[in-house]
Amino acid sequence: MNNDYFKRLNDLLTDRSELGPNAWCQGARAVNDWLQHLPLGNPENHAHRLLDGLKEMNDTHIDAQRRLAGLEAFRVALGNAVAALARQIRDETFPLPPSRMHIGATIQQFEREIVAGYLRVVCELAGTDGSVSFLRRGSVALALTRAIQHQSARLRVAYQTHSAAQVGVWQGLHDMFRFAVDAACDGKAQADPLLRGAKIDARGAYTQSILHAFAQPYHFIPAHNIELHAALPVLASLCAIGQGEAGEGAIAFCTEGDHAPPSPPRGREISSDALWQLDVSALLRALQAHDARATTVRIESRAGA
Structure with missing residues (x-):
């Protein structure tokens, strides 16, 4: 520990x-x-x-x-x-x-x-x-x-x-x-x-x-x-936090330093232990699906009018 x-x-x-x-x-x-x-x-x-x-x-x-x-x-x-x-x-x-x-x-x-x-x-x-x-x-x-x-x-x-x-x-x-x-x-x-x-x-x-x-x-x-x-609570439930470098669909941040993410600490190297990522890929997919459904509803509403 x-x-x-x-x-x-x-x-x-x-x-x-x-x-x-x-x-x-x-x-x-x-x-x-x-x-x-x-x-x-x-x-x-x-x-x-x-x-x-x-x-x-x-x-x-x-x-x-x-x-x-x-x-x-x-x-x-x-x-x-x-x-x-x-x-x-x-x-x-x-x-x-x-x-x-x-x-x-x-x-x-x-x-x-x-x-x-x-x-x-x-x-x-x-x-x-x-x-x-x-x-x-x-x-x-x-x-x-x-x-x-x-x-x-x-x-x-x-x-x-x-x-x-x-x-x-x-x-x-x-x-x-x-x-x-x-x-x-x-x-x-x-x-x-x-x-x-x-x-x-x-x-x-x-x-x-x-x-x-x-x-x-x-x-x-x-x-x-x-x-x-x-x-x-709903948005974050579609995200995942994990240690390591950020992959596709993830945002990197550092847990060492008194700063808001994603700003890294200035003037020193970042240890691998302090590298974390916020995976937002599932959230982005959900938002895209929501936008697609909303667009479909608008098109159907106009067609019905």
């Missing part, structure tokens, strides 16, 4: 304070109780209270399995808060007015904090060398999938606000996926309440993020990026 990815993920975490066993965030039941008592009158105040609570959870010493359960409960409320904030910039055009720029920054904070929480679970359940035991593989797979989903969300916020991705986001995303592959945790599908119970695994979440990047999202207004994101 190449534990360079694990070391870099560990480096993303900050030291914890020791708040003791009676902290409010000890597991899903305690988190749900705390969430139910949050005031809902002021949406902006509610969002800030959620963010403060998430930060406190991340800074608290909690058993990894309890932390994972608590995060799963927390992210449902988080998802609702982020969706409410995102709706405020959905119909904006670029550049965003100053009164709207802070919304993107707030969403980024949410996503960054929940990624940190899930990564802490990963690093605490894995061995010091990055190994993952069979009995812990399901929990690590869940935490990695969620971390990749929310790291990808940090990129979507950048697209929607037409701002650069924050430093370290792309390299962190690559490292999460590469560690998931090394730990055999990339293909364990998990039901996601934020996706109406649909299942997703680390590989699928990463594939969606890579495909989104290749779609040149900075060319879209926020509303169109939201529509593209909604279509990604």
Whole structure:
């Protein structure tokens, strides 16, 4: 196992304070109780209270399995808060007015904090060398999938606000996926309440993020990026990610370096280990077939008229 990815993920975490066993965030039941008592009158105040609570959870010493359960409960409320904030910039055009720029920054904070929480679970359940035991593989797979989903969300916020991705986001995303592959945790599908119970695994979440990047999202207004994101599960299901040089019908990208694909790292050679490809041949065939059917329908409609 190449534990360079694990070391870099560990480096993303900050030291914890020791708040003791009676902290409010000890597991899903305690988190749900705390969430139910949050005031809902002021949406902006509610969002800030959620963010403060998430930060406190991340800074608290909690058993990894309890932390994972608590995060799963927390992210449902988080998802609702982020969706409410995102709706405020959905119909904006670029550049965003100053009164709207802070919304993107707030969403980024949410996503960054929940990624940190899930990564802490990963690093605490894995061995010091990055190994993952069979009995812990399901929990690590869940935490990695969620971390990749929310790291990808940090990129979507950048697209929607037409701002650069924050430093370290792309390299962190690559490292999460590469560690998931090394730990055999990339293909364990998990039901996601934020996706109406649909299942997703680390590989699928990463594939969606890579495909989104290749779609040149900075060319879209926020509303169109939201529509593209909604279509990604279907589009990405027709794609495949694999290691090695890109063949016919595939696009090459590199997993070393803090940059969006397909840009390679500058000033140094790319190791064969870092060469990956996104095979879009099945997606292209499906799109071509769809276009052909649409053309046939239009011709038949005109003939019938």
